[in-house]
Amino acid sequence: MNRERRDALIAVYRDGLLEDTLPFWIRHAVDREHGGFLFCLDRDGTVVDTDKGMWQHGRFTWLLATLYNTVEERDEWLELARHGVDFLREHGFDRDGRMFFQVTREGKPLRKRRYAFTESFAAIAFAAYARASGSERAADEARGLFREFLRHSTTPGSIPPKVDPSTRPSKSIGFPMIALATAQVLRDDLQDPLADEWIERAIDEIRRDFVKPELEVVLETVGPEGELIDHFDGRTLNPGHALEAAWFLFAEAWHRGGDAELEQLGTSMVDWMWRRGWDEEYGGLFYFRDLHSKPVQEYWHDMKFWWPHNEGVLATLMAYRATGEERYAEWHRTVHDWAHDSFADPEHGEWFGYLHRDGRLSVSSKGNLWKGPFHLPRMQLVAWKTLESMRGEG
């Protein structure tokens, strides 16, 4: 990757973030009447459902405050982050301290889920907002939510298991991944003393139980000690998720001022999961693959979703930065180009979320309970900053 290419990419990511993705959501999603945000939008920003997803509330609030903290102290971003914090405070919590997953436009509870990922996304929202605003109250809330997320996720019996654990105990990479990413924010924004311990524990668990060098794979679901579960669930790979975990490791290595072992782990994960996830026939990253190339049970297994491509862009770019090997720059170009050609909506801005395997559009929506201003703008921000940091490296 030469200097021109690098500078051109910086412009693509930075301008994409600041002149396309962010304006789309600021223009269409802010609910001045009932507070919070309306994320269920059609391609032109029309609201298709007024229900409010709390994952996305935490994530967008984190994004706005993080832009304020790391890009520029724009009043608009801080005001909108406060707008998100207000809604989370007012309508996000059940009486038992746990958070809701989905509420009505007015903030009445609709769904609460078994898992505590709403709490983790709210934790990073409050942490970034605390740093931006200096609010001690928000810092306390962030620390409390991080601990509630950890408590709920690690206390046996807290999460009613879908599969009888006395017959087939299992665990998913989701928890250590989110624990890692959440702890990184709590450390960076709040210097939370609990963060380092959890970063270490999460990395250890991923390396020990989910990464399988002998199979050249990162598993998504394993037994409690990392045992392979040779059934649909245990064989189902999620390449986008594994690529996301890989770049969390690169970010951690660089935060430490370099950590060759972590970089090596991240690079292996990229190697394996790129090979397993990239669709050689149509391009793009599959959503699910089977460990042994058997049929996958999830219906949408071969659809192309926006977010694995965001994670793939970051993972390949960071593998290139870590190794300097041209083949990662090549993979980065491949996934960057395919994703921008296939997902971007030149007419109304932002990206579509859901394509058929062959890259054709499946649905026109820009947002719903699962898609909002997170994976795409985070990718744009992190890729931009990563490329900038490479400037100094020659």
Next chain:
Amino acid sequence: MNRERRDALIAVYRDGLLEDTLPFWIRHAVDREHGGFLFCLDRDGTVVDTDKGMWQHGRFTWLLATLYNTVEERDEWLELARHGVDFLREHGFDRDGRMFFQVTREGKPLRKRRYAFTESFAAIAFAAYARASGSERAADEARGLFREFLRHSTTPGSIPPKVDPSTRPSKSIGFPMIALATAQVLRDDLQDPLADEWIERAIDEIRRDFVKPELEVVLETVGPEGELIDHFDGRTLNPGHALEAAWFLFAEAWHRGGDAELEQLGTSMVDWMWRRGWDEEYGGLFYFRDLHSKPVQEYWHDMKFWWPHNEGVLATLMAYRATGEERYAEWHRTVHDWAHDSFADPEHGEWFGYLHRDGRLSVSSKGNLWKGPFHLPRMQLVAWKTLESMRGEG
């Protein structure tokens, strides 16, 4: 539809059932080592997962006993039905009397679900088996399961709701549909005195709360009194499900020796849901559609699944029988041809289950926890018998 066409179709359905679908499952699914059936099969019958789905156990057992009762008293079918009954008895039940949804090959419990549809499918299995074998014990079990299904499904609080009912109470057409179909079997096979009352209640509920003539639609999820819920869930239509409900109504009308009002209701449902469900661009029936043609949130909304086509074949055929109108024969030909061209596997038999919108194969499996010997062979049996009954009608 002329006589030749009718006779040709009878051969397609009858031979498809007896020489293709049924032999595929009898050859590949019977587990002589651990009992029960292995339904998670690849296209050539290879087992891809040894876990056992209890929905499919009830359904295949029902099919085998029903063939014995209505087609021919083949010892093999009765023996295999008993094989299914044995596994259901031995491994199907939790200590509280409710049934499991998924067990290991050896029969150890893996999943139990909020809903009681395993119970309803076991009820029809035991009912058909009781009629085939004369077993009083099985008849008692069938009646008990039917009542447990009704009790669990209608007792407030039995099924933990996904959406807070104090904010947005809702109900799905699934319960009255399955109550209707289960009660029909309990009436026909066991003369269960409770059946008629529930058939009436289920039809009334479908007509009153889910059928919306003013919108020309059958809704899938509504408020407790049939109110439209103008959010993703309430707007999501399931045309295959509505077409299935329509043919249940035709079957009921004819069981009564004719019921013009029920036939009219079924015909309207076919009219509306064919128009909403048929894909004019690529052919085939969409899985989900939005009431107002807005984006659907479920990822696989425009995939083509085998079972809506089975239900579409029956609904259009029966609408033709009910009305004599050529346009239904035309729709029947359209969906019959598209489905047979797209789903049938001439190499290994049976049908594939999951195609992309454009009809190309998405996954090669013939069975999993959701797909087994039910919708396809039931369609073949019911279509064959419906066409035969039309012989006498000229």
